[in-house]
Amino acid sequence: xxDVIKILPPELASKIAAGEVVQRxxxxxxxxxxxxxxxxxxxxxxxxxxAGKSLIQVVDDGVGMSSSDAxxxxxxxxxxxxxxxxxxxxIRTLGFRGEALASIAAVxxxxxKTKRASDEAGALVRIDGGEIKQVGEVGMERGTxxxxxxxxxxxxxxxxxLKSNATEFKHIYETVQRPAISHPEIAFQFVSEAEVVFxxxxxxxxxxxxxxxxxxxxxxxxxxxxxxxxxxxxxxxxKPEYARKVxxxxxxxxxxxxxxxxxxxxxxxxxxxxxxxxxxxxxxxxSLEIDPHRVDVNIHPTKLEVKFEDxxxxxxxxxxxxxxxLSAHNLIPAVAIESEAGSETxxxxxxxxxxxxxxxxxxxxxxGSAVSQTVDVGQLIQAGNRxxxxxxxxxxxxxxxxxxxxxxxxxxxxxxxxxxxxxxxMIIDQHAAHERILYEQVLPxxxxxxxxxxxxxxxxxxxxxxxxxxxxxxxxxxxxxxxFQVKLFGKxxxxxxxxxxxxxxxxxxxxFQEVLxxxxxxxxxxxxxxxxxxxxSYACRAAIKAGDKLSHQEMVSLxxxxxxxQVPYVCPHGRPVSIKLSIEELDKRFGRL
Ligand code: ADP
Ligand code: MG
Numbered sequence: 001x002x003d004v005i006k007i008l009p010p011e012l013a014s015k016i017a018a019g020e021v022v023q024r025x026x027x028x029x030x031x032x033x034x035x036x037x038x039x040x041x042x043x044x045x046x047x048x049x050x051a052g053k054s055l056i057q058v059v060d061d062g063v064g065m066s067s068s069d070a071x072x073x074x075x076x077x078x079x080x081x082x083x084x085x086x087x088x089x090x091i092r093t094l095g096f097r098g099e100a101l102a103s104i105a106a107v108x109x110x111x112x113k114t115k116r117a118s119d120e121a122g123a124l125v126r127i128d129g130g131e132i133k134q135v136g137e138v139g140m141e142r143g144t145x146x147x148x149x150x151x152x153x154x155x156x157x158x159x160x161x162l163k164s165n166a167t168e169f170k171h172i173y174e175t176v177q178r179p180a181i182s183h184p185e186i187a188f189q190f191v192s193e194a195e196v197v198f199x200x201x202x203x204x205x206x207x208x209x210x211x212x213x214x215x216x217x218x219x220x221x222x223x224x225x226x227x228x229x230x231x232x233x234x235x236x237x238x239k240p241e242y243a244r245k246v247x248x249x250x251x252x253x254x255x256x257x258x259x260x261x262x263x264x265x266x267x268x269x270x271x272x273x274x275x276x277x278x279x280x281x282x283x284x285x286x287s288l289e290i291d292p293h294r295v296d297v298n299i300h301p302t303k304l305e306v307k308f309e310d311x312x313x314x315x316x317x318x319x320x321x322x323x324x325x326l327s328a329h330n331l332i333p334a335v336a337i338e339s340e341a342g343s344e345t346x347x348x349x350x351x352x353x354x355x356x357x358x359x360x361x362x363x364x365x366x367x368g369s370a371v372s373q374t375v376d377v378g379q380l381i382q383a384g385n386r387x388x389x390x391x392x393x394x395x396x397x398x399x400x401x402x403x404x405x406x407x408x409x410x411x412x413x414x415x416x417x418x419x420x421x422x423x424x425x426m427i428i429d430q431h432a433a434h435e436r437i438l439y440e441q442v443l444p445x446x447x448x449x450x451x452x453x454x455x456x457x458x459x460x461x462x463x464x465x466x467x468x469x470x471x472x473x474x475x476x477x478x479x480x481x482x483x484f485q486v487k488l489f490g491k492x493x494x495x496x497x498x499x500x501x502x503x504x505x506x507x508x509x510x511x512f513q514e515v516l517x518x519x520x521x522x523x524x525x526x527x528x529x530x531x532x533x534x535x536x537s538y539a540c541r542a543a544i545k546a547g548d549k550l551s552h553q554e555m556v557s558l559x560x561x562x563x564x565x566q567v568p569y570v571c572p573h574g575r576p577v578s579i580k581l582s583i584e585e586l587d588k589r590f591g592r593l
Pocket of ligand 1: 031035036039060062063064065073078079080081094095096097098099100101102143144
């Protein structure tokens with residue numbers, strides 16, 4: 001038998017390699033824009049024809065190249081951006097692989113014109129399918145112009161798989177918009193079929209966003225700014241009520257590089273924590289800054305994906321940044337939607353935090369004050385993560401011990417608590433409120449060592465189904481952390497020896513089984529993790545129910561604790577906890593305004 005392995009000819013090898021970097025016209029646009037930004041351009045123009053299929057031209061006023069560099073730039077692995085392995089660990093430019101120009105030139109007809117400030121004339125290089133066709137001089141200003149014609153002309157299969165012009169245009173539009181958002185200090189001009197699509201001057205981020213999304217939407221955004229020990233983030237978040245049904249307008253930048261990262265997307269959603277329903281998408285723009293040593297941007301040729309040294313802590317950081325921004329604003333579902341301006345001022349008053357050291361929620365624990373139910377905001381952080389703890393500390397109002405400004409007046413049908421708020425009337429769902437309180441108490445316990453447990457004088461034996469027994473086995477360590485002390489006896493028998501302090505006496509076994517049921521239900525939600533599911537199930541089942549009569553003291557305590565939580569306006573399942581009727585709304589309804 002003859003040998004079968006052979007080395008591919010260079011043209012074929014380079015076409016294969018090009019395929020990884022250049023998948024569609026937008027990929028070319030992305031790479032050329034990155035080069036212009038890396039070259040320090042202040043003004044960048046992108047011109048396309050036929051959705052980039054026949055022409056893509058990017059012109060910048062950056063540093064330019066010498067004539068020999070202009071030729072070398074098209075070699076594979078030719079780069080000015082890194083030279084040692086250490087540089088690779090500390091990347092501060094958008095490019096570094098030295099592949100883009102080589103890849104683009106392998107699958108198109110390229111003309112490069114470039115000039116440095118110090119050079120008399122500019123350099124011209126023409127390449128077709130990776131072969132240099134012409135080298136010369138041109139008269140031009142400082143900067144670089146790359147034009148890419150007839151993309152994929154020599155790779156028919158690629159060309160065939162291109163989508164409609166509308167689709168390819170949309171990709172290009174997004175590709176130009178992203179760096180225009182992460183670099184508001186650079187002017188971007190985008191021209192398609194000889195028409196200006198956008199032309200944005202250097203400005204602030206806010207003004208740049210207004211150019212793209214309009215004043216109304218931008219003014220409704222909530223600014224984010226968090227400084228951690230190793231991370232910094234800033235940006236804007238959309239209010240949940242403006243969330244869209246289509247996944248768009250989500251910008252995640254890492255050191256000014258647009259990235260796609262599922263972990264961080266999830267962190268953002270956890271931050272919104274049910275303020276948006278599944279399948280709707282709020283506007284998100286988060287710009288993260290991290291020491292480049294702590295992140296690997298070299299995991300894919302397109303550099304869209306990155307790997308963080310510590311995925312968990314960046315997750316937490318982002319989640320807390322989002323959560324804090326949202327809870328610092330009045331996100332209560334107000335009945336009066338029209339009186340935006342009014343409720344805005346009112347929000348400042350009604351959001352005043354309640355006392356930090358609150359009285360135990362007597363009656364709910366049923367076991368008197370031996371068990372402290374103090375909501376320690378510090379404990380609400382999911383783990384002893386330093387980053388997050390530091391964030392908590394940066395919230396002065398929580399440490400100040402302000403007394404509550406929301407005064408319960410009456411209980412309606414043993415279900416709702418009618419309260420007076422400085423800005424109007426507030427109706428609170430007692431079950432949802434207690435659920436929120438318990439959820440936030442339990443989450444940090446799940447991250448730490450075993451929590452408080454109330455020993456039962458008469459331990460309760462339960463026979464479980466095989467499936468439930470398996471679930472208990474699996475959840476055993478977490479159950480203990482919440483405070484359920486459970487002994488497993490094999491053959492599907494368990495004995496409950498202790499329960500968390502909030503569990504109503506006499507209902508231990510029922511509540512335990514309900515928590516299991518609820519947990520299994522929650523398991524259908526693939527997004528949540530076991531801890532979150534368990535915390536939700538427990539909060540739901542151990543909370544007071546609609547129909548439970550409350551004393552005035554109990555209502556006061558419940559309301560106090562509710563407004564000391566991180567997200568007092570929605571229950572862990574995403575239903576509203578309270579409804580507010582502002583004075584403006586009442587005045588309007590009574591014809592006073
Ligand atoms: P990389 O960006 O990864 O270095 P590229 O193939 O995209 O690789 O570019 C190769 C080199 O060509 C760059 O390192 C840079 O020195 C030079 N270059 C490319 N585009 C420009 C530009 N617009 N202005 C100045 N230099 C450029
Ligand atoms: Mg590049």
